[in-house]
Amino acid sequence: MTSERSSRKGGRSRDPRGERGIPEATVARLPVYLRALTSLSDSDVSTASSEDLATAAGVNSAKLRKDLSYLGTYGTRGVGYDVNYLRYQIAREIGLTQDWSVVIIGIGNLGHALANYSGFASRGFQVTALLDSDSARVGEAVGGLKISSLDDLDAIVQDNTVAIAVIATPAEAAQEVCDRLVAAGVSSILNFAPAVLSVPGHVDVRKVDLSIELQILAYHEQRKAQGVLADLDELEAGAI
Amino acid sequence: MTSERSSRKGGRSRDPRGERGIPEATVARLPVYLRALTSLSDSDVSTASSEDLATAAGVNSAKLRKDLSYLGTYGTRGVGYDVNYLRYQIAREIGLTQDWSVVIIGIGNLGHALANYSGFASRGFQVTALLDSDSARVGEAVGGLKISSLDDLDAIVQDNTVAIAVIATPAEAAQEVCDRLVAAGVSSILNFAPAVLSVPGHVDVRKVDLSIELQILAYHEQRKAQGVLADLDELEAGAI
DNA sequence: ACGATTTTGTTCTCGCGTTCACAAACTCTT
DNA sequence: AAGAGTTTGTGAACGCGAGAACAAAATCGT
Ligand SMILES: NC(=O)c1ccc[n+]([C@@H]2O[C@H](COP(=O)([O-])OP(=O)(O)OC[C@H]3O[C@@H](n4cnc5c(N)ncnc54)[C@H](O)[C@@H]3O)[C@@H](O)[C@H]2O)c1
Ligand SMILES: NC(=O)c1ccc[n+]([C@@H]2O[C@H](COP(=O)([O-])OP(=O)(O)OC[C@H]3O[C@@H](n4cnc5c(N)ncnc54)[C@H](O)[C@@H]3O)[C@@H](O)[C@H]2O)c1
Numbered sequence: 001m002t003s004e005r006s007s008r009k010g011g012r013s014r015d016p017r018g019e020r021g022i023p024e025a026t027v028a029r030l031p032v033y034l035r036a037l038t039s040l041s042d043s044d045v046s047t048a049s050s051e052d053l054a055t056a057a058g059v060n061s062a063k064l065r066k067d068l069s070y071l072g073t074y075g076t077r078g079v080g081y082d083v084n085y086l087r088y089q090i091a092r093e094i095g096l097t098q099d100w101s102v103v104i105i106g107i108g109n110l111g112h113a114l115a116n117y118s119g120f121a122s123r124g125f126q127v128t129a130l131l132d133s134d135s136a137r138v139g140e141a142v143g144g145l146k147i148s149s150l151d152d153l154d155a156i157v158q159d160n161t162v163a164i165a166v167i168a169t170p171a172e173a174a175q176e177v178c179d180r181l182v183a184a185g186v187s188s189i190l191n192f193a194p195a196v197l198s199v200p201g202h203v204d205v206r207k208v209d210l211s212i213e214l215q216i217l218a219y220h221e222q223r224k225a226q227g228v229l230a231d232l233d234e235l236e237a238g239a240i
Numbered sequence: 241m242t243s244e245r246s247s248r249k250g251g252r253s254r255d256p257r258g259e260r261g262i263p264e265a266t267v268a269r270l271p272v273y274l275r276a277l278t279s280l281s282d283s284d285v286s287t288a289s290s291e292d293l294a295t296a297a298g299v300n301s302a303k304l305r306k307d308l309s310y311l312g313t314y315g316t317r318g319v320g321y322d323v324n325y326l327r328y329q330i331a332r333e334i335g336l337t338q339d340w341s342v343v344i345i346g347i348g349n350l351g352h353a354l355a356n357y358s359g360f361a362s363r364g365f366q367v368t369a370l371l372d373s374d375s376a377r378v379g380e381a382v383g384g385l386k387i388s389s390l391d392d393l394d395a396i397v398q399d400n401t402v403a404i405a406v407i408a409t410p411a412e413a414a415q416e417v418c419d420r421l422v423a424a425g426v427s428s429i430l431n432f433a434p435a436v437l438s439v440p441g442h443v444d445v446r447k448v449d450l451s452i453e454l455q456i457l458a459y460h461e462q463r464k465a466q467g468v469l470a471d472l473d474e475l476e477a478g479a480i
Numbered sequence: 481a482c483g484a485t486t487t488t489g490t491t492c493t494c495g496c497g498t499t500c501a502c503a504a505a506c507t508c509t510t
Numbered sequence: 511a512a513g514a515g516t517t518t519g520t521g522a523a524c525g526c527g528a529g530a531a532c533a534a535a536a537t538c539g540t
Contacts, residue, residue, distance in 0.1 A: 022459075025497060031455040035434060049517065058436035062499055069519055077518040078506035094455050095462030102454070113353040114450075119434065123451050124458075163461045164454065187464065188457040190450070194275060194359065196298035204460050206453050210354075210430070211363050213446050214342070214404065215271040215334050217428040218364075219262075220444050221403045222335030224427065265527060289487065302529055309489055317488040318536035486537075493530085500523085507516075 022093070026067040030090050032057045033064065037087040049080035096124045101160040103129040103186075105177050106169030107137060107147050110192055114168060115143040128160045133173070150180070157184040164188045171195040178205075262333070266307045270330050272297045273304065277327040289320035336364045341400040343369040343426075345417050346409030347377060347387050350432055354408060355383040368400045373413070390420070397424040404428045411435040418445075 022030075036056035040048055050068075054061035068074065068086070071093050075081045091097055102120065104111055107130050114120075115130055130142055133150045140147045148156060156162065165186045169177050174193035181189060182203055191197055191207045199205055262270075276296035280288055290308075294301035308314065308326070311333050315321045331337055342360065344351055347370050354360075355370055370382055373390045380387045388396060396402065405426045409417050414433035421429060422443055431437055431447045439445055 021463075023497070027456055027459050028452065030459075031449075031452040032436070034455075036436075050519095051517085056436070058438070060499075062501090063497090065517090065519065066498085073519070075518055076506065077504070078508090078516045080517070093459070095458045096455065098462075100454070100458050100461070109353040109356050113349040116349050117450075119451055120454070123455070125451075125454050164457055188461050190453050190457060196272070196276075196296070198298070202464070204457055206457060208448055208450065208453060209271075210357075210448065211359055211365075212268065212271040213430050213448060214340070214360070214365050215274075215336065215363070216267055217404055217430060217444055217446060218335045218340050219267050219270075219333070221340070221428050222338075223261075224442070263527075291487085300529065302531090303527090305488065306490080306528085313489070315488055316536065317534070318486045318538090320487070482540090484537105484539085486535100488535075489533095491530105491532085494528085496525105496527085498523105498525085500521105502521090503519095505516100505518075507514105509514080510512090 022070045026070055027094075029057070029059065029063075029067055030094055032059075033067070034087060034090050034094070034096075037083055037090070040083050041087060046083055047080050048083055050075070053081065098124070100125050100164055101128045101162045102126065102164045102166060103131060103156060103160075103162050104166045104168060105131045105150070105181070106167060106173070106193075107132045107140075107142060108168065111168040112142055114166060115145065117143075125164070128162065129156045131156070133169075150177075153180055154184045157181075157186060162186060164190070167191045167193055167197075169193055262310045266310055267334075269297070269299065269303075269307055270334055272299075273307070274327060274330050274334070274336075277323055277330070280323050281327060286323055287320050288323055290315070293321065338364070340365050340404055341368045341402045342366065342404045342406060343371060343396060343400075343402050344406045344408060345371045345390070345421070346407060346413070346433075347372045347380075347382060348408065351408040352382055354406060355385065357383075365404070368402065369396045371396070373409075390417075393420055394424045397421075397426060402426060404430070407431045407433055407437075409433055 033053060036053055037048075039056065040052075050061045050065045054064040057064065065075075068081075071089055074086050074089050102125050104114055104127060107115060111130065111132070115127060120127060127143070127145065130145050130147045131150050131153060132138060132147050135149070138147050138149045163186065165181045165188070167174055167177055167181075167189060171193045174191060174195040175197060178189060178191070178197045178199065182199055187203050189197070189199070189203065189205045191205055192209075194209055194211060197205050197207075273293060276293055277288075280292075280296065290301045290305045294304040297304065305315075308321075311329055314326050314329050342365050344354055344367060347355060351370065351372070355367060360367060367383070367385065370385050370387045371390050371393060372378060372387050375389070377387050378389045403426065405421045405428070407414055407417055407421075407429060411433045414431060414435040415437060418429060418431070418437045418439065422439055427443050429437070429439070429443065429445045431445055432449075434449055434451060437445050437447075
């Protein structure tokens with residue numbers, strides 16, 4: 001969706017190793033369920049039905065039940081799901097029982113916003129380094145961290161066992177930065193630059209592209225407008 | 241995708257009006273093709289084959305050809321596509337031959353970055369207003385615009401015939417802001433707040449959720465790590 | 481003029497994802 | 511204890527999207 005699909009072949013179909021895999025579409029929804037469960041838990045709700053959860057997550061309840069069924073049978077028929085128990089199970093499945101170290105490359109407009117964002121830490125993602133190639137920026141403190149030089153990348157990735165990196169550089173620099181990240185051992189990348197990244201098969205790339213989102217909205221908006229015009233034409237043609 | 245599907249029923253299947261619709265998955269890729277074409281055009285390439293374009297866009301060439309076939313038959317067999325002609329046709333189809341007026345609500349960390357971003361204007365999206373509820377922020381100039389009060393929303397939307405709004409407020413405020421936008425006549429919303437928005441059927445919502453993206457990466461990362469462990473076990477068990 | 485070559489547009493097939501619908505399993509009431 | 515009422519988990523049907531494969535259409539070389 002909305003985004004570049006993972007480069008690995010998806011699906012729950014038989015793995016070489018025989019492990020059960022969760023469908024990609026389901027993986028993308030689990031975080032939404034997690035958020036809904038956290039919200040319910042904060043309101044001291046201890047049990048919720050698939051209908052309740054589905055409403056909170058903005059999906060249809062059959063889909064939610066099927067999604068959860070890939071994790072195991074954590075519900076009780078006639079009752080529903082234990083909010084805290086299910087929350088833990090989803091968190092475990094996604095891998096949020098451990099903390100993840102994240103580095104951000106390119107501390108410009110967007111990089112600053114990301115570095116100052118508190119919503120990552122609260123979900124188990126610890127920003128451990130900020131990197132920029134601009135020597136004028138190196139040393140500057142942002143969100144409690146000092147900006148490091150890109151030359152320190154290898155050392156930083158090793159020291160913090162970083163698996164996830166965020167690219168917020170201009171598009172021209174994205175592929176080169178990406179290559180250096182991969183060489184340093186990073187195997188998951190979130191890319192904000194409007195560029196197609198090419199990576200080896202074991203590396204996952206996801207992209208966030210605001211211009212594309214706006215263009216998709218524009219397409220539908222244009223269609224709505226055309227519909228209105230067509231309706232007007234029908235009226236003028238005396239179709240009613 | 242990465243993102244909340246459009247609320248309208250998708251697909252190219254027969255419309256009540258009988259207009260041909262473009263599949264949602266194709267719509268999401270057209271902007272990528274557009275970017276690739278622009279890049280080729282800037283390098284003075286006048287003709288490109290589906291293979292060339294597919295490589296530049298990071299997709300498979302059969303998929304690209306099929307996508308383009310929904311727009312019309314703009315290629316020449318044995319030759320390829322005229323870069324500028326195709327670029328114009330895609331832009332027209334998406335609705336980029338007109339300019340779109342965009343407003344941003346919530347000018348905090350992220351809102352500032354968006355307001356300062358030049359990449360929107362260059363793709364036909366004109367940011368015409370910045371709104372915030374914090375009276376201390378109203379009047380502040382950001383990226384050549386002054387922040388307006390949320391109370392002026394109705395007037396601003398009317399004056400600029402705004403169809404598209406970007407929500408960058410905290411999650412708690414998102415639904416209320418959304419309701420006000422819809423009431424003012426906005427029918428396309430790009431939501432950055434980690435909240436499920438409920439809107440009437442004629443309004444399109446797309447969401448950009450960084451925490452979800454990171455969690456999806458974490459899931460795959462965890463799986464890779466488990467795979468390595470399993471391999472180690474096999475080794476220890478003398479499987480080789 | 482014509483065969484070889486290139487490349488598009490489209491048909492066909494397969495697999496994934498969504499949704500419906502219902503039996504199974506649990507609780508609650510009497 | 512038994513029947514009524516809930517709610518889960520899943521089998522089955524269906525539609526959309528991806529990709530392989532190929533016929534049709536254009537160019538090029540001779
Ligand atoms: N600002 C936004 O709201 C926004 C919105 C959508 C997309 N984007 C995209 O995000 C990216 C960043 O946008 P921005 O507005 O922050 O840009 P920016 O120019 O403000 O910041 C880019 C930063 O990257 C650094 N940089 C450049 N080359 C580098 C390299 N090789 N290695 C490391 N750092 C390098 C620069 O020094 C600068 O600090 C761009 O690709 C942009 O298209 C930004
Ligand atoms: N900063 C990031 O990098 C980042 C990343 C991912 C998601 N987000 C999400 O984006 C949203 C904004 O993040 P941020 O870091 O900019 O937060 P922020 O707190 O810096 O900014 C929020 C802004 O919204 C304004 N606001 C609050 N209520 C409002 C209302 N009812 N109407 C209009 N304006 C209102 C506030 O005055 C403030 O200026 C949040 O929902 C956040 O979760 C941010």
